[in-house]
Amino acid sequence: MLEGFEEVSDRDFYEKVMASETPSVVLFADPNSPATEDFVKLLKPYIEQYGDKVKFYYMDVTKNTSFEDFGVFNFPSAMYFRDTMELDRHDFVPPPEMVEQAIKRLLRLS
Template identity: 45%
Template sequence: MFKDMVEVTDKDIYQKVMASDTPAILIVTSPDNPRNQEFYEAIAKYIKLYGDKIGFYYLDTTKNDSQQDFGLWAEPSILCFAETMEMDRFENPPTDEQLQASINRMLRIK
């Protein structure tokens, strides 16, 4: 669904995204959502810049239910994780400044 991003499921989201040794950015959405491209474009350049330091994933809500565990009711949404913690959540496409600040926190760059 999203180029250069890995699909996760209810079964592997904890291991791949939340408990991973590397920070992770997750888009939670359904394949037919008209706003998907807008959200993907917000993070596409960061995949190229930080793809070796951050995992980039997506969760298809038509096949999974983990979005309910996160209390997500808006789709698409972007969740940012580091060290098993949700660091940030965006229910609207983040600005470059917002996403860069989140990435800096995730990587502990000041």
């Protein structure tokens, strides 16, 4: 499990992410990939800063297939959800400014 993230699976994705009233960031990743570590390090400050307002999840792509429904085929990738809708996505390790912008959009701060 990735520190700071709650694991989400195919079974509970809709309930935890889509149907939740709390905005969510979902990291679709292979937990054993070095690129995943880079993305997690990038998201850590945002978990600390916004963790009380935004849920941070990860989906292990080696055990689940829901990512295919969203057209996610590059890993790691992050998707940003609010009110059952995808508001943003990063299918690459983005610069911090892009993550900040996506989270502020989730929270309607920008």
